[in-house]
Amino acid sequence: MPRVLVAGLVALFALSGNPAEAQIGDGNLRGYIKDQQGGVLPGVTVAARSEVLLAPVVAVTDTTGYYRLDNLPPGTYIITAELPGFATHKREGVLMRAGLTFAIDIELTIGTVAETITVSGESPMLETSKPTSVLNIDGELLRAAPVTARRLFSDVLDLAPGVGSRNVDDGVGRRAYYFHGSHIYAHAFQLEGAPASAYIDAAAHSMGMGGDVVQDAEVKLGGNDASSPASTGVVMNVVTPSGGNRL
Template sequence: MILLLVAVNAAAQTGQGSLRGYVKDEQGGAVPGATITATSAALIQPATAVTDSEGYYRLINLPPGTYSIAAELTGFASYKREEILLRAGATFQVDVTMKIGTLQETVTVSGDSPMLEVSKPSNVLNISGEFQRDMPIQARRNWSDFLEITPGVHSRPFDDGSGRMVYFGHSTEHFAHVIQLEGAIASNYQDAQVTYVAMGADMIDDVQVKTGGVDASAPMGVGLNINVITKSGGNQFKGSAAFAYQSKDMNGDNVKNCSPSPGCNPSASPGVGTPTTALVKQFDGGLGGPIKRDRVWFFGSLRRADLESGISRTAEEVGRLKTFFPDVTLFNNTTKSWQPYGKVTAKLTPSHELAAFVQQDRLLATGDREYHYSRAVMYSTGGGLYGGKLTSVWGQKITTTLLAAYNNKGGSNASTYEGFPGAGPTITIHNAANLQGGRLVGTGRLVSGGNFDDGTGSAGQAAISYLPSSQVTLRADLTYFKDGWAGSHEFQTGFFGSPRSTYDTETIYLNDGFILEERRKVDPA
């Protein structure tokens, strides 16, 4: 549990942004009492504020989107500023200059102008969902692909042969990140690496990643701090659908650039290896709109991923498999998942907004290696995230955000191993054997299989593990604005609690405990 009092923007942790600034006349004098109104397709109802005695206004708890700002006061011409792009968790200053005139007159300011963060110093990168959908970086179109172009982040392929990536930031372990969805913890409590969180690109509105200068209101973590803000729908029905397909023939290779020697061109060799390939069949769809216009919106999306990754085997490795097991059928690694998301947002009053959301990202995958003659490594990640968030504005000085979420994302369970009929002990054939501690121990593994493997590369682990986990998150943020102390000030206090954070490991040994049979090649002569 964390209780904090800080002078930074706590609303950024739940994805809300703000627009603020001074309203002045043409001589530079403050204009108190002006009504400032923000409109956007991202808002269920317009947001309003009134300038104080110094002409200062604040429009707070705003979702990411494109905004127009209007200022009105009797005796002045109306002012309008358009095309203000507000990102998740950002605070932009938009000053207004009003001219003497009537309300029927309007001064419109348009055109692109840079917006600078004014509330906090930090290393922050925002990636819009539209950018991710229009410019897929990798064939699988994972939501986390943007980390490939994030400064200060480096990556490597995941070692399960799935084609997914592992990301590192701040020179920390890949499971040390904080991953949030709408401010709720979205990662697996057992293992919080990015690749274990899955979602379709259609649900993403904006993603904020902090690589440095993380403020005190963020959940604690030594790696990256990521918050995904999702779509909410709108007053108009809008949907999209896409299907990504990549066959084996769409995978390139360097064979044609290779020398004519058999060792370089495997197709010219007596034995043929199997290359690393990516086979993709993936559907994405989303639909949003009004349940009640100007009051209640909905948004839902679905990703169905059916992916394969070819296991890289040299011609020699294929030859070993077929020598010891002539009937072997070479296979690829697979990744299959359904990833639905749903969200309902209601404007309870002009000052109070309630959002409820549910996300599922359960994934079934295999991670076999080049020496497996049968499927031996399978695992699951993900689960459900259920959350609710209430954002409120109390007059001109106080804002609050309350959030509660339950997360049961974990590892493998009984369903993970359905359809994989391992039988008998794990059989591992070695190139040689020697006596160690009174027993023969094989060295130089050639092939392995016959039952489940723990995937660590250690032979003979014919056991499976159930890895359930769950986490409850409660958080509250309060911001108080104070004028008159030689300027304008903001004070934030917050509460973060996780009354339940558990994960378990249950190991089940197969074949009544007879888990290993080792064999060594012998000279038939």
């Protein structure tokens, strides 16, 4: 009987590992890699490098040429793709944002791995797979914007279109926020993709986070999918600064 219980607990933890990882509020990158004739290329090593990472994030394409790089903190990246018999593909200036999944399809040309084809200056990254209306605010922009003197994480909402606010009568200067007629407690706040507010008190002025904790903030203003918390107001996800390879 004890062995059955232990086995059941191990299975439970194994099954619950992936959903917990998927809740992280960082960005994701996906796409297909093909040759110049349009043939899919399995076994391609794809790596993402950035100053916000301690080590590269690496993936290998499957039998359909598909790759996915998950949990990339907000920042600017260099993406490389390598496969013997083909020149190394290098794309610079890939900007990742909190909570967004971008698609980059890559075409490899015949050559040696020592050869490198560098791509830069392409169009901005856009999330095209979801109908969600999303606003991303960088932490540096938030702290530089002359919005308020409070310097709270919720100052992001003062920059979001369609969001109204009023002072809270608490003598501190905090504000309550409204969106499309929703109640001030109807919002959902996340920290690194995990719930950060109480169900019965989901108000911005009830959370004591300063603006310095924001590296990137994602504000969903409509069209939320099933991965978002249930809310009739805004859904806001805050990604905090993390260690990298830059002092």
